[in-house]
Amino acid sequence: MIQLFHVSKNFGPSIALNTIDIKIAKGEFVFVTGPSGAGKTTLLRLIFGAEKPATGHILINAINLNRISRSKLDLLRRKIGFVFQDFKLLPKKTVFENVAIALEVTGFRPKVVKKKTHQTLRLVGLAEKEKAYPLSLSGGEQQRVAIARAIVKDPLILLADEPTGNLDPDLTREIMTLFKNIHQRGTTVVIATHSRQLLEGTDCRTIVLNQGNISGDTR
Ligand SMILES: Nc1ncnc2c1ncn2[C@@H]1O[C@H](COP(=O)(O)OP(=O)(O)O)[C@@H](O)[C@H]1O
Numbered sequence: 001m002i003q004l005f006h007v008s009k010n011f012g013p014s015i016a017l018n019t020i021d022i023k024i025a026k027g028e029f030v031f032v033t034g035p036s037g038a039g040k041t042t043l044l045r046l047i048f049g050a051e052k053p054a055t056g057h058i059l060i061n062a063i064n065l066n067r068i069s070r071s072k073l074d075l076l077r078r079k080i081g082f083v084f085q086d087f088k089l090l091p092k093k094t095v096f097e098n099v100a101i102a103l104e105v106t107g108f109r110p111k112v113v114k115k116k117t118h119q120t121l122r123l124v125g126l127a128e129k130e131k132a133y134p135l136s137l138s139g140g141e142q143q144r145v146a147i148a149r150a151i152v153k154d155p156l157i158l159l160a161d162e163p164t165g166n167l168d169p170d171l172t173r174e175i176m177t178l179f180k181n182i183h184q185r186g187t188t189v190v191i192a193t194h195s196r197q198l199l200e201g202t203d204c205r206t207i208v209l210n211q212g213n214i215s216g217d218t219r
Pocket residue numbers: 011014015016034035036037038039040041042043
């Protein structure tokens with residue numbers, strides 16, 4: 001499902017990823033961890049096709065991202081949900097609109113958009129807040145809107161960058177439960193995190209990055 005072959009990425013002289021190979025199978029639940037600057041965000045952005053590797057290649061569902069046209073990449077991205085570290089919610093749109101937009105851009109009928117958006121907001125526990133604006137919500141609620149927007153289109157792959165970044169332990173547990181539920185529906189989940197709490201006692205596969213190199217993989 002996700003395959004990286006000898007992938008490197010640098011930003012000028014700074015090497016973010018140094019010739020790494022990773023295979024993630026369909027339906028896996030994987031943590032990517034490591035200290036700040038290790039290359040976690042870069043790895044997710046490469047998988048999403050938001051960055052191009054300097055060397056090597058990346059296959060998503062057997063499609064080579066180096067060879068794909070812009071329009072095919074857009075189609076592929078519809079199957080990938082991305083929870084951004086800074087949420088990227090639209091402040092002038094309601095919670096409902098922020099989630100519905102992920103379906104509207106892919107051409108779903110308004111009736112379907114409404115139904116799926118309501119369903120997903122219920123799933124993340126925000127049904128009561130659908131008319132609220134993001135800035136009136138707590139950090140945890142904003143995080144859940146970002147997750148709802150990423151999962152509303154039933155993605156094959158869910159990528160999440162530090163999804164519990166600033167949340168307290170209770171909310172962190174809640175968000176984790178949510179990811180486990182999404183995983184149980186068949187989605188491949190990849191979470192970049194440096195949170196000890198998230199990783200504590202987990203039996204999920206954990207890939208450790210250090211200065212752009214893979215220094216551990218529990219698989
Ligand atoms: N857009 C960018 N421009 C310049 N340097 C970058 C950029 N993105 C990442 N880097 C550098 O690449 C390295 C890996 O960063 P990143 O992938 O954000 O790590 P992490 O998410 O593990 O903290 C760091 O040294 C960082 O400074």
